[in-house]
Amino acid sequence: MDFxxxxxxxxxxxxxxxxxxSIGLAxxxxxxxxINFAHGEFLMLGGYATVIPxxxxxxxxxxxxxxxxxxxxxxxxxxxRLIVRRLYGRxxxxxxxxxxxxxxxxGLVSWIIGYYQEGAAPPLxxxxxxxxxxxxxTFFVILATSVIVVGVYVFFKFTPHGLIAQGTMQNDRMxxxxxxxxxxxxxxxxxxxxxxxxxxxxxxxxxxxxxxIIGITYITKAFIxxxxxxxxxxxxxxxxxxxxxxxxxxxTFATTPIVGEVALLVAAVLLLRLLPQGITGRFFRRGx
Amino acid sequence: MKLNWAVIGPxxxxxCGLALAGILPSVVETFVLVxxxxxxVMSILALSLALVWGYGGILCFGQSAxxxxxxxxxxxxxxxxxxxxxxxxxxxxxxxxxxxxxGYFLFYGRVGDIYLGVITLSVSLILYNLINSGAQxxxxxxxxxxxxxxxxxxxxxxxxxxxxxLSYEGSFQLxxxxxxxxxxxxxxxxxxxxxRVVVAIRSNELRTELLGYDAxxxxxxxxxxxxxxxxxxxxxxxxxxSFIGPTVFSIFFSAQIIIWVMVGGLGTLLGAVAGxxxxxxxxxxxxxxxxxxxNIILGIIFIVFVLLVPKGIQPRLADWLRSLSxxxxxxxKLT
Numbered sequence: 001m002d003f004x005x006x007x008x009x010x011x012x013x014x015x016x017x018x019x020x021x022s023i024g025l026a027x028x029x030x031x032x033x034x035i036n037f038a039h040g041e042f043l044m045l046g047g048y049a050t051v052i053p054x055x056x057x058x059x060x061x062x063x064x065x066x067x068x069x070x071x072x073x074x075x076x077x078x079x080x081r082l083i084v085r086r087l088y089g090r091x092x093x094x095x096x097x098x099x100x101x102x103x104x105x106x107g108l109v110s111w112i113i114g115y116y117q118e119g120a121a122p123p124l125x126x127x128x129x130x131x132x133x134x135x136x137x138t139f140f141v142i143l144a145t146s147v148i149v150v151g152v153y154v155f156f157k158f159t160p161h162g163l164i165a166q167g168t169m170q171n172d173r174m175x176x177x178x179x180x181x182x183x184x185x186x187x188x189x190x191x192x193x194x195x196x197x198x199x200x201x202x203x204x205x206x207x208x209x210x211x212x213i214i215g216i217t218y219i220t221k222a223f224i225x226x227x228x229x230x231x232x233x234x235x236x237x238x239x240x241x242x243x244x245x246x247x248x249x250x251x252t253f254a255t256t257p258i259v260g261e262v263a264l265l266v267a268a269v270l271l272l273r274l275l276p277q278g279i280t281g282r283f284f285r286r287g288x
Numbered sequence: 289m290k291l292n293w294a295v296i297g298p299x300x301x302x303x304c305g306l307a308l309a310g311i312l313p314s315v316v317e318t319f320v321l322v323x324x325x326x327x328x329v330m331s332i333l334a335l336s337l338a339l340v341w342g343y344g345g346i347l348c349f350g351q352s353a354x355x356x357x358x359x360x361x362x363x364x365x366x367x368x369x370x371x372x373x374x375x376x377x378x379x380x381x382x383x384x385x386x387x388x389x390x391g392y393f394l395f396y397g398r399v400g401d402i403y404l405g406v407i408t409l410s411v412s413l414i415l416y417n418l419i420n421s422g423a424q425x426x427x428x429x430x431x432x433x434x435x436x437x438x439x440x441x442x443x444x445x446x447x448x449x450x451x452x453x454l455s456y457e458g459s460f461q462l463x464x465x466x467x468x469x470x471x472x473x474x475x476x477x478x479x480x481x482x483x484r485v486v487v488a489i490r491s492n493e494l495r496t497e498l499l500g501y502d503a504x505x506x507x508x509x510x511x512x513x514x515x516x517x518x519x520x521x522x523x524x525x526x527x528x529x530s531f532i533g534p535t536v537f538s539i540f541f542s543a544q545i546i547i548w549v550m551v552g553g554l555g556t557l558l559g560a561v562a563g564x565x566x567x568x569x570x571x572x573x574x575x576x577x578x579x580x581x582x583n584i585i586l587g588i589i590f591i592v593f594v595l596l597v598p599k600g601i602q603p604r605l606a607d608w609l610r611s612l613s614x615x616x617x618x619x620x621k622l623t
Contacts, residue, residue: 092347099543100591265414
């Protein structure tokens with residue numbers, strides 16, 4: 001029974017991690033139909049923006065929940081201004097340019113900071129379930145992800161900017177004709193996506209550590225979740241995270257984490273054969 | 289006139305290749321030959337993506353997956369068999385089978401461009417993780433070696449005679465011959481009916497389908513041919529360095545292939561070869577002089593080309609030459 005509880009917690013944690021690393025990418029994809037190849041580096045920078053202030057004496061929670069998302073969000077706005085905006089409407093070029101940006105950021109970070117950076121230990125200790133120790137931070141990750149997903153939902157459903165953004169996603173020309181400043185909406189949404197990526201990287205930094213190439217370990221999963229989820233930000237991320245989190249975590253229990261990752265990819269390729277538009281291309285089309 | 293050009297290009301390439309293969313080994317030092325061999329191998333890899341992406345319009349971001357699979361299949365086969373004849377074939381066939389399987393799901397599912405790029409890249413990244421963590425695995429007598437890769441790969445030998453192994457000069461000549469043959473073969477492939485349909489699908493998939501061609505099948509075949517060429521490049525790469533390691537699957541390597549083809553120009557063969565050689569020369573030079581992290585330079589080249597020279601070098605040069613000759617033509621009339 002205890003073992004079962006631990007397995008369930010691990011599966012939920014796997015789902016939450018997938019949703020957490022994907023939501024920022026999904027917002028940018030849902031908005032601009034562009035995969036941000038520098039997504040992994042946004043996560044990586046979020047980790048650094050947590051760990052470095054913490055070592056400088058600032059409270060870990062403040063660095064994680066405030067400094068990281070704000071810094072990376074502003075960085076995202078700058079990226080949108082300098083690179084993404086120039087390629088507006090040219091999807092493939094945008095992906096290639098963000099890929100170049102990703103290499104550039106990795107190169108700069110490893111040049112300036114180097115390959116070694118002391119991490120931050122996960123706070124909060126652990127709790128005992130039967131005879132198993134489970135890190136309390138696991139629960140924090142699950143909670144934080146739930147808050148973020150609900151927050152994004154509320155933002156797009158109930159706030160004026162969110163509604164305008166949603167309208168722009170559905171039909172940008174009509175939105176522009178109705179007087180919406182589409183460029184501003186894009187910039188803000190890109191910044192929001194970047195901020196959430198930074199926050200995700202910050203939350204995961206105590207678990208996975210920080211290094212210049214940490215982003216690469218995240219992006220495969222984030223790409224697969226967003227691609228398989230389809231164009232709906234919340235519905236796609238949530239359904240794909242639940243599906244793939246469950247599959248990969250169960251395979252991981254049976255074998256190793258790497259085989260779990262392979263299972264995730266195989267499942268995604270099979271799924272795309274059946275649903276080439278992703279899950280939300282077929283189901284929950286009217287959702288968000 | 290048109291027919292002439294279609295023959296002159298490949299003939300010139302074959303002539304240059306023959307001349308280089310004959311003259312260079314007796315003129316330059318061995319280490320220069322070894323460097324050149326690397327450029328040649330990378331050029332072959334660039335040609336494979338030039339076909340798949342440049343002509344086929346298939347956004348394959350993970351061409352390195354086939355390159356690496358070819359290399360690993362060759363090395364594992366060679367260590368087990370001791371004779372390189374069958375392993376070379378394995379290095380070409382294994383990536384083809386893998387590409388056929390993956391391509392079936394992607395093309396027959398009619399997956400969109402973005403998804404295709406992301407999935408192919410993910411495949412190569414997950415292969416990286418798989419091989420990287422596979423330190424304990426053995427296939428036959430070949431230890432995968434995980435992060436360390438497989439060192440000490442014996443050279444290619446004359447088919448059926450394991451004792452007559454290729455020297456550095458021989459490897460150079462073999463790689464150059466492969467490059468010339470593939471270049472010429474691609475030229476003729478693209479001039480054939482098949483090649484024209486492939487290019488037509490890139491220009492307008494719907495219209496080509498309405499004319500009765502099955503775009504899915506043509507894309508799949510293009511993808512598999514590209515995988516075969518990339519696999520052969522992987523074989524030659526493993527032979528060049530007597531080594532194969534998981535970095536061939538890494539995101540940096542995948543990015544490099546894209547950069548080569550983009551810098552050279554999409555929809556050109558010679559451009560891809562030039563792009564691969566130039567970028568390879570730049571990164572090698574930077575790496576040996578430790579001026580800056582190569583990723584910084586690659587990233588900047590990548591961004592600058594996407595923003596400023598999206599068509600690549602060769603089409604730009606062609607435009608420039610055309611406008612130059614047009615200007616000379618018009619000034620000739622004036623005087």
